[in-house]
Amino acid sequence: MRPLTWHAALFALILSLCSAAFLSPAQAAPPAASPIGPSQSCQTDCGGGSSPYSCSETDGYNPSVAGTLWYFYYGDLIATYNDYCATSTRLVEYWCNSASTWTTTNFYCTYGCSGGRCL
16 A cells, blocks of 8 residues: 555545635425535546546435445545534535545534434
């Protein structure tokens, strides 16, 4: 396995080159949650083409399930993210938006947020 410090530095550089995206509330949001506020996104192959990065997760784009996202560079794990409650009603959901990129979406949880999921 390659040293994590090299991967962490590369990952930080890629994040600094990528821009943040903002999502507005979705029209057809699940009844218990709706996207709000800023989202974060990383397009690791910013120049296009094939990517040495890969993304895997447990829950997909599902605010009702607490999930984990793993991010890899040439098969080596470089980052792990868990869905979390930023406030008692706001969930930060991590999800893979392609095989090599990830995004976060903030959800307003109508019935509250607990344990990394909307109730």
